[in-house]
Amino acid sequence: MSETGLPTTDGRRLIAAARRRDLLFAGIGLAVLFVATAVLLALVLDLVLTGAPHIDLDFLTSYPSRRASRAGILPAWVGSALVMLVTAALAIPFGIAAGLYLEEYAPRNRVTDVIEINITNLAGVPSIIYGLLALGVFVYGFRLGETILVAGMVLALLVLPVIVVATREALRSIPREVREAAFALGADKWQTVSMYLLPAARPGILTGIIVALARAIGETAPLVTIGALTFIAFLPPPPITAQPPFVSFEWLGSPFTVLPIQMFNWISRPQAAFHELAAAAGVVLLVMTLAMNGLAIYIRYRARRLLG
Amino acid sequence: MTLAAPLPAEPAPPSARPDEARPAEIRAKAAVEDLSFWYGPKQVLFSISMPVAEGCVTALIGPSGCGKSTFLRCFNRMHDLYPGNRYAGRILLEPEGIDIIGPKTDPMVPRMRIGMVFQKPNPFPKSIYENVAAGLRIRGVRSRTVLDAQVEKSLRRAALWEEVKDRLHASAHTLSGGQQQRLCIARALAPEPELLLLDEPTSALDPIATAHIEELIDELSRRYTIVVVTHNMQQAARISRFTAFFHLGRLIEFGPTEEVFTRPRETMTQDYITGRFG
Ligand SMILES: Nc1ncnc2c1ncn2[C@@H]1O[C@H](COP(=O)(O)OP(=O)(O)O)[C@@H](O)[C@H]1O
Ligand SMILES: [Mg+2]
Numbered sequence: 001m002s003e004t005g006l007p008t009t010d011g012r013r014l015i016a017a018a019r020r021r022d023l024l025f026a027g028i029g030l031a032v033l034f035v036a037t038a039v040l041l042a043l044v045l046d047l048v049l050t051g052a053p054h055i056d057l058d059f060l061t062s063y064p065s066r067r068a069s070r071a072g073i074l075p076a077w078v079g080s081a082l083v084m085l086v087t088a089a090l091a092i093p094f095g096i097a098a099g100l101y102l103e104e105y106a107p108r109n110r111v112t113d114v115i116e117i118n119i120t121n122l123a124g125v126p127s128i129i130y131g132l133l134a135l136g137v138f139v140y141g142f143r144l145g146e147t148i149l150v151a152g153m154v155l156a157l158l159v160l161p162v163i164v165v166a167t168r169e170a171l172r173s174i175p176r177e178v179r180e181a182a183f184a185l186g187a188d189k190w191q192t193v194s195m196y197l198l199p200a201a202r203p204g205i206l207t208g209i210i211v212a213l214a215r216a217i218g219e220t221a222p223l224v225t226i227g228a229l230t231f232i233a234f235l236p237p238p239p240i241t242a243q244p245p246f247v248s249f250e251w252l253g254s255p256f257t258v259l260p261i262q263m264f265n266w267i268s269r270p271q272a273a274f275h276e277l278a279a280a281a282g283v284v285l286l287v288m289t290l291a292m293n294g295l296a297i298y299i300r301y302r303a304r305r306l307l308g
Numbered sequence: 309m310t311l312a313a314p315l316p317a318e319p320a321p322p323s324a325r326p327d328e329a330r331p332a333e334i335r336a337k338a339a340v341e342d343l344s345f346w347y348g349p350k351q352v353l354f355s356i357s358m359p360v361a362e363g364c365v366t367a368l369i370g371p372s373g374c375g376k377s378t379f380l381r382c383f384n385r386m387h388d389l390y391p392g393n394r395y396a397g398r399i400l401l402e403p404e405g406i407d408i409i410g411p412k413t414d415p416m417v418p419r420m421r422i423g424m425v426f427q428k429p430n431p432f433p434k435s436i437y438e439n440v441a442a443g444l445r446i447r448g449v450r451s452r453t454v455l456d457a458q459v460e461k462s463l464r465r466a467a468l469w470e471e472v473k474d475r476l477h478a479s480a481h482t483l484s485g486g487q488q489q490r491l492c493i494a495r496a497l498a499p500e501p502e503l504l505l506l507d508e509p510t511s512a513l514d515p516i517a518t519a520h521i522e523e524l525i526d527e528l529s530r531r532y533t534i535v536v537v538t539h540n541m542q543q544a545a546r547i548s549r550f551t552a553f554f555h556l557g558r559l560i561e562f563g564p565t566e567e568v569f570t571r572p573r574e575t576m577t578q579d580y581i582t583g584r585f586g
Contacts, residue, residue: 108391177430181492184384184424185443185499186416195445200433 027138045284051279057278064262068273073281075232076262079148080217082236082251083258086152087159087216089273092209095160099167099205104193123161130158131225138165139226148236149252154222159212166208170201202303210296214289220260230265232257259285317346318575319346336402337503338383341407343397345378345387352378355397356559358552360503362402367524367536367544367565370472371580377539380505383408383535385415386423401503420447422495424505428512429488436472438478439491443499444467458498463540463568465531466494467524486517487507493524497532504528506536510543522547541581553577 062072098119106112134154138144144153174197182192198205205223236254259281266278344354352375360366368376378387385408387393399408400417403496405520407416423443427460431439440459441449445469448457459476463469468490472483480491495506506525528534538544544551544565551568553561553576561568561577572578 175430177426177428178432179497180386180389180426181432182442182446183389183431184386184419184426185446185495186420187446188416191446196432197441 008150021245047279047282047286050276051281051283054276054280055283061276061283064231064265066192068271068277071266071274073259073262073284075235076257076259076281077226077284077288078235079232080254080258082148082149082239082284083155083223083256084217084292086149086154086252088209090152090156091159091163091212094156095163095208095212096167096205099164099171100193100198102164103168103171103190104197118188119164120201123165126221127158127219128225130154130277131222134222134226135139145253146229146255147253148256150226151223151228151256151258152153154226155216155219158219159216160223162212162215163205163208166211167201167205170204170208171197173204174200179293199303203300206296206300206303210293213292215290217285217289218260220258220264223261224257228262229255229257230259259288310346311340334364335362336360338402338408339398339400341398341400342384343379343395343399343549345375345382345394345396346394347378348392351474352557353382354558356531358562360533360535361550362533363529363531364549365529365536365547366550367548367551368535368537369541369544369580370560371537372539376539377552378509380424380507380535380537382507383503384419384424385409386424390414420499421498421501422503422505423501425489425492425496425507425509427508429485429492431483431488431491434480435477436480436483436491437476440494440498440586444497447499459494462494462498463491465497465528466490467527468494469522478560486513486520489513489517490524493521493528495526502533504532504534505535508537508539511539518543541569553580556582 006168049056059072060077061074062070064076065071102112102116102119125278131154134150134157138150138153139146144150178196178200179192187195191220236251236256237248239251241248260269262279263278263285266274266281269275336359340356340358343353343356344351349497356379359369368379370376381387382395382399387395395409398410400406401408401421403421407413407569408418432442434442437459440462443453443454444458449458453461460469460473468487471487472478472491475482480488483491488491489512495507510521511523522543525534525536529547529549535550536544548565550563551565552559553568553572553574555576561572561574563573568577569581572581
């Protein structure tokens with residue numbers, strides 16, 4: 001016992017107990033993390049080991065074929081890329097605009113509340129429901145057909161809530177001092193938003209876009225529902241042409257397939273050779289996703305460096 | 309408009325600057341008349357009337373929570389940014405006598421003419437240059453030469469130019485707290501405001517940075533009309549020409565700083581400045 005009456009040995013024991021608790025918790029956390037990472041790593045490794053040997057220029061530039069040795073993924077990756085282009089072109093501006101409106105402009109009333117709840121819930125709707133909606137509205141209702149445009153539209157709808165929510169979160173996390181400083185300088189609402197809030201929210205919005213596009217590129221169900229082809233031996237018309245005006249949007253109306261559907265198609269065949277091709281296509285899909293992420297991270301890094 | 313009763317026509321010039329020629333007549337830059345303010349249902353300002361003398365520093369003192377910031381933020385309608393707030397009374401901005409808080413006055417009108425520096429330094433997440441240029445860009449100034457000149461002038465007035473002239477395009481967040489606050493002052497000065505509002509500009513700073521800012525306020529008072537909130541009485545005594553003492557949302561006493569500090573009319577003021585409460 002010390003002079004103050006506090007049992008010093010007990011103090012040490014308490015600290016030791018706290019240390020043990022911390023260690024135990026860190027241990028459990030590490031174990032869980034390890035299991036999760038190990039499973040993921042094993043899956044990716046298996047995919048790469050099986051698929052990588054099949055990836056060469058021929059594989060990327062050939063059409064699918066009944067013979068595994070001649071089959072390629074040209075229409076699939078081109079389809080995926082074009083669909084993602086449409087998705088991004090629709091989901092990014094609409095998502096940011098909607099998030100901006102809800103966070104900065106919408107009056108606080110019942111209608112706004114209903115819209116907010118709906119958007120949050122939309123993020124949880126199974127994707128095949130979106131497929132059914134697109135089939136009914138876009139394919140049959142608007143007679144847009146089973147095209148790249150419709151595929152891009154349905155995926156844009158699917159990931160819109162992600163971008164809306166990310167935009168709102170990013171705007172909300174800007175300290176109110178920044179907003180007040182802008183208004184105090186005499187800025188109007190649009191100046192405050194465009195000159196100060198959006199730039200400050202950019203990293204958060206970009207993160208939302210990465211998550212959204214990564215989800216969209218892996219989607220299969222809604223595209224099958226709207227009638228994506230599973231076997232296709234031609235490319236959509238090129239977006240760039242030799243004659244003026246040098247750009248063409250004919251490809252929007254073209255039938256298509258995408259990488260996940262191509263993979264599914266090969267997986268369902270009995271021959272093992274096709275299973276290996278599916279793995280190879282999976283690797284390409286992963287690389288495309290990582291490339292998109294990499295681009296977004298690079299933009300975000302540059303934005304951060306500029307903003308400090 | 310000349311000042312009515314609360315301001316003596318010719319207050320004795322503070323002994324600190326006897327050499328300086330004062331205008332024979334001090335005019336009001338703004339006149340607060342019977343101002344009350346509510347955050348939702350909660351009233352925090354009660355019928356405040358006082359003038360803001362042109363070309364002088366007016367200090368607002370009083371215990372924490374007495375409504376100093378709330379009062380200051382009425383001048384540039386900052387309360388309009390949040391729903392449910394309500395003003396009553398008038399704040400006339402001279403010489404035209406525009407009622408700042410009048411329901412027909414667009415909040416942009418006072419904000420274009422009044423600058424504000426906040427308690428916590430709040431530079432934009434942009435470069436030093438862009439922070440100072442912000443007010444000009446908002447007013448549609450595009451010319452590089454005008455921007456460059458005004459940015460330099462404002463940074464010089466804020467006594468920051470020498471420290472940052474070689475890294476104008478570095479992020480404002482690379483500056484120290486005291487430098488950031490001077491940057492915020494430069495940002496507020498750049499559009500040449502008629503009135504400058506400072507809300508405890510030194511409370512987040514260390515003593516050296518505080519001394520810097522106090523010197524700066526003294527310097528700026530030759531050119532601008534300044535209203536400064538402070539909970540530091542020595543600071544109020546050092547830098548201001550007039551002092552207003554607030555307590556629980558009421559203006560207890562207003563007068564030349566010397567008088568308020570040496571022979572206050574109210575015992576409450578006496579108690580506060582001698583440190584008996586607050
Ligand atoms: N946004 C707000 N909503 C409701 N009450 C507030 C708000 N801001 C301040 N108050 C209250 O108003 C009173 C005055 O606050 P304030 O003006 O910040 O005082 P001071 O700046 O003198 O310390 C305090 O009682 C404070 O709690
Ligand atoms: Mg305050």
